[in-house]
Each structure stands twice: as structure tokens, then as C-alpha cells.
Amino acid sequence: MTKIIRTIASMKKFSAAQKRRGKKIGFVPTMGYLHAGHISLIKQAVKECDVVVASIFVNPTQFGPKEDLKKYPRDFKRDAKMLKKAGVDAIFYPDPKAMYPKGYKTYIYVRELGDVMCGKTRPGHFEGVATVVAKLFNIVMPDAAYFGKKDFQQQIIIKKMVADLNMDVKIVSLPTVREADGLAMSSRNTYLEPDERSNAAIINRSLLAAKKLIGSGVSDASKIKKAIAKLIATKRGIKIDYITIRDAKTFDEAAKIKGKVFIAIAAYVGRTRLIDNIEI
Numbered sequence: 001m002t003k004i005i006r007t008i009a010s011m012k013k014f015s016a017a018q019k020r021r022g023k024k025i026g027f028v029p030t031m032g033y034l035h036a037g038h039i040s041l042i043k044q045a046v047k048e049c050d051v052v053v054a055s056i057f058v059n060p061t062q063f064g065p066k067e068d069l070k071k072y073p074r075d076f077k078r079d080a081k082m083l084k085k086a087g088v089d090a091i092f093y094p095d096p097k098a099m100y101p102k103g104y105k106t107y108i109y110v111r112e113l114g115d116v117m118c119g120k121t122r123p124g125h126f127e128g129v130a131t132v133v134a135k136l137f138n139i140v141m142p143d144a145a146y147f148g149k150k151d152f153q154q155q156i157i158i159k160k161m162v163a164d165l166n167m168d169v170k171i172v173s174l175p176t177v178r179e180a181d182g183l184a185m186s187s188r189n190t191y192l193e194p195d196e197r198s199n200a201a202i203i204n205r206s207l208l209a210a211k212k213l214i215g216s217g218v219s220d221a222s223k224i225k226k227a228i229a230k231l232i233a234t235k236r237g238i239k240i241d242y243i244t245i246r247d248a249k250t251f252d253e254a255a256k257i258k259g260k261v262f263i264a265i266a267a268y269v270g271r272t273r274l275i276d277n278i279e280i
């Protein structure tokens with residue numbers, strides 16, 4: 001039986017009871033409109049934990065004033081069915097007014113990491129993410145929490161927050177799940193018109209081409225970024241927000257490929273902003 005929990009008090013009570021019984025709680029925070037990427041996180045949590053909680057909460061504080069909060073796709077019935085099938089024990093589905101009551105004032109800012117890449121284009125976005133994730137951790141009290149690597153910057157920021165604030169949660173990052181043509185799964189893919197949808201696959205293809213270039217010995221990051229931009233430009237209606245190559249450990253922009261790096265892209269396909277990345 002999958003429990004649907006609407007209030008913060010009952011969620012805390014549920015988790016406290018599990019903890020008293022010595023159960024390991026796995027947690028998958030989501031904004032709903034689930035896809036196979038979310039389900040892969042749930043399945044891993046089910047494998048590794050005694051009890052699995054998923055949250056569905058379209059977090060208003062991570063959307064900018066001109067962003068798609070109202071338009072963000074929602075279908076609780078469909079999501080609940082998928083979560084049940086995947087083996088979730090409890091779905092936490094709180095009311096935004098309970099999460100952010102009138103007079104709410106506290107935010108978490110992870111310096112520097114939250115200011116670059118998506119944080120530069122979407123000021124305040126990662127404060128919203130870090131804040132809601134910290135709140136959810138306090139409410140659900142998980143032993144382990146599962147995040148997808150598609151949101152590469154997000155999982156780095158959450159790991160840093162957990163380390164810096166001494167939170168007792170293990171952060172598990174899992175590989176991006178992709179459509180057959182390589183497009184990273186995202187709830188936002190549902191916004192794409194059919195021609196945009198097929199053009200969007202160039203984002204992943206350009207990352208794979210960059211990996212090949214690096215494999216063939218090209219180490220100049222600007223050359224690699226130019227090659228990515230050139231490939232993306234072969235498709236109409238895609239506007240690049242950023243292409244970045246960074247050291248996977250320090251997160252610093254890399255001029256040369258040395259050691260482990262990641263390449264990340266954010267691009268508008270029509271009006272839909274998509275992100276993807278590859279670790280090399």
C-alpha cells in the first residue's frame with residue numbers, strides 16, 4: 001500500500017515511526033510529471049532502502065518571476081499510479097502554503113556554485129532548490145536521497161549543502177535516462193512541438209561529438225565549445241544559453257582538458273529551456 005501524505009506533521013510522524021523501527025529511509029524528491037528518469041531513481045532507492053518516500057512538489061521558490069511555474073505540467077493521479085507501481089511506500093504531496101507560509105524568510109545560498117551556469121541565467125534558482133531540499137530533508141528525515149545527473153549542477157550544490165551543514169543524508173547521483181535518440185528525459189520535453197522535439201536530440205549528439213574530439217586528442221576547451229556550437233547551429237530554432245567545460249572536482253571553467261571534466265549545455269529549443277551534460 002502506498003500512503004499519500006499531505007501534511008508536514010503526518011510526514012514527520014511517518015518517518016519518525018520508521019526510524020524507531022530501525023528502517024532505512026530512501027527519498028526521491030520530485031516536482032512530479034514523472035518519467036523514466038524519476039522511476040530509475042525510485043527503483044534504486046527501493047533496492048537500497050527499507051522504506052521509500054517520494055515527494056511531489058512544484059517548488060515555487062526555484063522559478064523566476066518570468067518562468068513557467070503556472071504552466072509547469074502537473075498530473076498527480078498519473079504520478080501516484082507510477083510511484084505505486086515502482087514500489088514507493090509514501091508519497092509526500094504538500095500544499096505550497098504549508099511549505100512557505102506567510103512571512104517565510106529563510107533561504108539557503110550555496111556560494112559560487114549557485115552563481116554560475118544555470119544560476120547565472122536563472123538568478124535565485126539554486127537558492128530555491130537548496131532551500132526546498134533542506135526543508136524536505138528535515139521533514140522526511142531520509143538516510144539516503146536520490147538525484148539524477150541530468151541536473152549536474154543541482155546535485156553538486158546539494159552535496160555541498162549536505163557536507164557544509166552536516167546533514168546526515170547520503171546523496172546518491174544516478175545516470176541520466178535518455179530517449180532512444182539520446183535526448184535527456186525531462187518533464188519539460190512535453191512542451192516541445194514535434195519539429196522541436198526531433199531537433200532537440202542535437203544537444204546530446206553534440207556532447208557525444210565533443211567526447212569523440214577529446215578522445216582524438218583535442219584538448220583546447222574553446223575549440224571543443226566552438227565545435228559543439230557549430231553542430232547545434234545545424235538545427236533551426238535552438239538558441240544556446242551556455243556551453244561550459246569545467247573541472248569535475250573544482251567546478252572551475254577549464255581552458256584545457258585535464259583529468260575529469262564535464263561539459264554542460266543549456267539551450268532554448270523554441271521557448272523551452274533544456275539542459276544536458278556529459279562527464280569525461
Ligand code: PAF
Pocket residue numbers: 029030031057059062129132133151154
Ligand atoms: O530536480 C527537481 O525536480 C527539483 O529541483 C527538486 C530537487 C525536486 C527540488 O524541487
